[in-house]
Amino acid sequence: MSDADELVFVPLGGLGEIGMNLALYGLGPRRRRKWLMVDCGLTFAEPERAGIEIILPDPQFAEKIKRDLVGLVITHGHEDHIGALADLWPGLECPVYATPFAAGLFTTRKAGEAVMSDLQIKVVTQGSRFRIDPFDVEFIPVAHSIPESCALAIRTSCGTILHSGDWKIDPDPGLGKPTDSKRLIEIGNEGVLALVCDSTNILRDGASPSEREVAQTLRDIVTAAPGRVVVTTFASNVARMRAVAEAASAAGRKVILVGRAMERVVAVARDCGYLEGIEDFLSLDSYSALARNEVVLLATGSQGERRAAMARISEDDHPIVRLAPGDTVVFSSRTIPGNEREVNRIVNNLVKQGAEVITDRTMPLVHASGHPRRGEVAKFYEWIRPQIAIPAHGEELHLEEHARFVALCGVAHVVKARDGDVVLLAPGAPGIIDEVPHGRLCKDGNALVGLDDEAVQTRQRLAFAGIVTIALAIDAKGEMAGVPDVVLAGLPAKTRAGLVLDEIVDAALFETFDALPRPQRRDANVVSSAIEKAVRAAVAAAWGKKPSVHVLVIEV
Ligand SMILES: [Zn+2]
Ligand SMILES: [Zn+2]
Numbered sequence: 237m238s239d240a241d242e243l244v245f246v247p248l249g250g251l252g253e254i255g256m257n258l259a260l261y262g263l264g265p266r267r268r269r270k271w272l273m274v275d276c277g278l279t280f281a282e283p284e285r286a287g288i289e290i291i292l293p294d295p296q297f298a299e300k301i302k303r304d305l306v307g308l309v310i311t312h313g314h315e316d317h318i319g320a321l322a323d324l325w326p327g328l329e330c331p332v333y334a335t336p337f338a339a340g341l342f343t344t345r346k347a348g349e350a351v352m353s354d355l356q357i358k359v360v361t362q363g364s365r366f367r368i369d370p371f372d373v374e375f376i377p378v379a380h381s382i383p384e385s386c387a388l389a390i391r392t393s394c395g396t397i398l399h400s401g402d403w404k405i406d407p408d409p410g411l412g413k414p415t416d417s418k419r420l421i422e423i424g425n426e427g428v429l430a431l432v433c434d435s436t437n438i439l440r441d442g443a444s445p446s447e448r449e450v451a452q453t454l455r456d457i458v459t460a461a462p463g464r465v466v467v468t469t470f471a472s473n474v475a476r477m478r479a480v481a482e483a484a485s486a487a488g489r490k491v492i493l494v495g496r497a498m499e500r501v502v503a504v505a506r507d508c509g510y511l512e513g514i515e516d517f518l519s520l521d522s523y524s525a526l527a528r529n530e531v532v533l534l535a536t537g538s539q540g541e542r543r544a545a546m547a548r549i550s551e552d553d554h555p556i557v558r559l560a561p562g563d564t565v566v567f568s569s570r571t572i573p574g575n576e577r578e579v580n581r582i583v584n585n586l587v588k589q590g591a592e593v594i595t596d597r598t599m600p601l602v603h604a605s606g607h608p609r610r611g612e613v614a615k616f617y618e619w620i621r622p623q624i625a626i627p628a629h630g631e632e633l634h635l636e637e638h639a640r641f642v643a644l645c646g647v648a649h650v651v652k653a654r655d656g657d658v659v660l661l662a663p664g665a666p667g668i669i670d671e672v673p674h675g676r677l678c679k680d681g682n683a684l685v686g687l688d689d690e691a692v693q694t695r696q697r698l699a700f701a702g703i704v705t706i707a708l709a710i711d712a713k714g715e716m717a718g719v720p721d722v723v724l725a726g727l728p729a730k731t732r733a734g735l736v737l738d739e740i741v742d743a744a745l746f747e748t749f750d751a752l753p754r755p756q757r758r759d760a761n762v763v764s765s766a767i768e769k770a771v772r773a774a775v776a777a778a779w780g781k782k783p784s785v786h787v788l789v790i791e792v
Contacts, residue, residue, distance in 0.1 A: 255279025381606030395429030435630030495536025540578025561590025702726025
């Protein structure tokens with residue numbers, strides 16, 4: 237048995253969260269498997285994780301098998317599928333395959349970073365099929381919210397896997413190829429062992445609206461608007477960008493780009509031919525020369541990102557763009573869970589400035605999701621008719637609901653896999669047979685550290701209660717030399733009862749020192765730990781919070 241070929245699926249990210257997608261397929265006898273990686277994405281950290289914005293899947297297992305890693309295939313250019321590549325590739329060093337748009341976005345984003353000199357992405361076109369031995373990989377076009385999204389048919393000696401990537405069924409996606417249902421049905425007819433499928437919108441009935449309907453809505457809004465129109469959306473949604481440009485042109489308006497991310501995507505989209513027939517966008521230099529009803533601004537920051545254009549415009553902090561009553565702002569986006577507070581702040585500030593703000597809550601068709609709803613998922617299973625279903629790209633709730641749903645669709649085996657599981661697909665009965673190391677890493681500056689990293693935890697503590705730093709000198713007789721230096725950072729000056737924290741610290745410091753027997757006062761470690769403890773306790777008693785206390789004792 238141990239010498240027979242096996243086919244296994246090992247997700248290291250994306251099964252239990254929406255984000256940091258990273259999956260491995262292994263083929264061969266248990267100890268001599270060859271591996272193919274699909275996607276290498278990041279996710280964003282919760283705001284309470286002080287100073288950490290980016291989270292990556294822990295690559296330990298992938299690094300362990302790197303000698304047998306035959307390639308990494310990127311399904312599309314979204315950050316949750318390619319965003320960890322630059323950081324994790326040096327530990328993998330395998331060939332990377334991506335479509336021109338995904339490769340172009342990666343290259344412009346990472347231009348100048350050291351990793352680029354070694355990492356050359358092999359550019360593949362949608363619809364192509366080739367061998368990455370022992371795997372045979374076909375890139376099937378699917379509609380999504382970024383150009384050139386691909387589902388993958390991975391053919392092996394043990395059977396075919398259909399890895400859906402991110403997709404929807406949109407007969408009129410506005411740009412690029414629609415989902416190639418004909419090809420998917422053909423592959424279904426060849427026989428598919430396992431379908432690993434997107435769960436993002438499994439909780440919603442019916443089908444996602446078409447990008448075409450969104451384009452019509454935007455056109456109506458721009459045509460009717462009396463003043464300036466600002467549209468904010470994901471920078472990588474080129475179909476949406478095109479729809480905004482066409483709406484502007486129909487209303488005799490020019491489009492100005494606001495935000496570097498937009499400019500970068502536009503450059504790549506033009507290179508790939510996705511903005512053909514669209515007049516050149518203007519830069520912000522043209523802003524003051526255009527009348528209010530002659531312009532549409534396309535701005536970054538639809539998720540409330542603090543440094544992006546929308547946040548700055550809403551705070552009247554943008555160097556050039558100022559809005560006025562009668563202007564219209566359209567959030568052509570859905571707020572990702574976790575970003576609601578920041579987005580709401582921006583919306584309220586814009587309303588305060590007198591702008592009319594339109595979101596998908598007030599007008600549903602200003603945005604369409606790039607992921608399949610339940611009705612589309614059902615259709616996909618009809619096309620593919622897999623023996624095994626593995627729900628992916630979802631949080632617990634989505635994965636569980638997807639599993640329940642496809643069981644009703646009549647799929648023989650539904651495997652509820654999570655990050656780190658080793659799922660046997662063939663031969664024999666499918667199921668989870670093992671677990672490998674997995675988890676999350678924080679990107680802290682340019683270092684990659686664990687979630688429980690001491691430095692990150694220290695910063696969380698500092699953010700919560702601040703720090704008291706004390707420097708004092710003691711002489712050989714155990715007397716204090718000179719006046720101690722005390723610095724409070726991140727603490728209020730006074731407590732509610734009017735106690736001055738500076739004075740509380742001073743009092744605790746001198747009382748503790750004076751109470752120490754003379755021989756102990758000569759020991760710097762004893763002095764510092766006694767003062768540290770006493771100061772923390774005194775501040776906690778007065779203020780109700782325990783700051784960090786650092787005491788530096790110098791012997792003179
Ligand atoms: Zn995704
Ligand atoms: Zn995506």
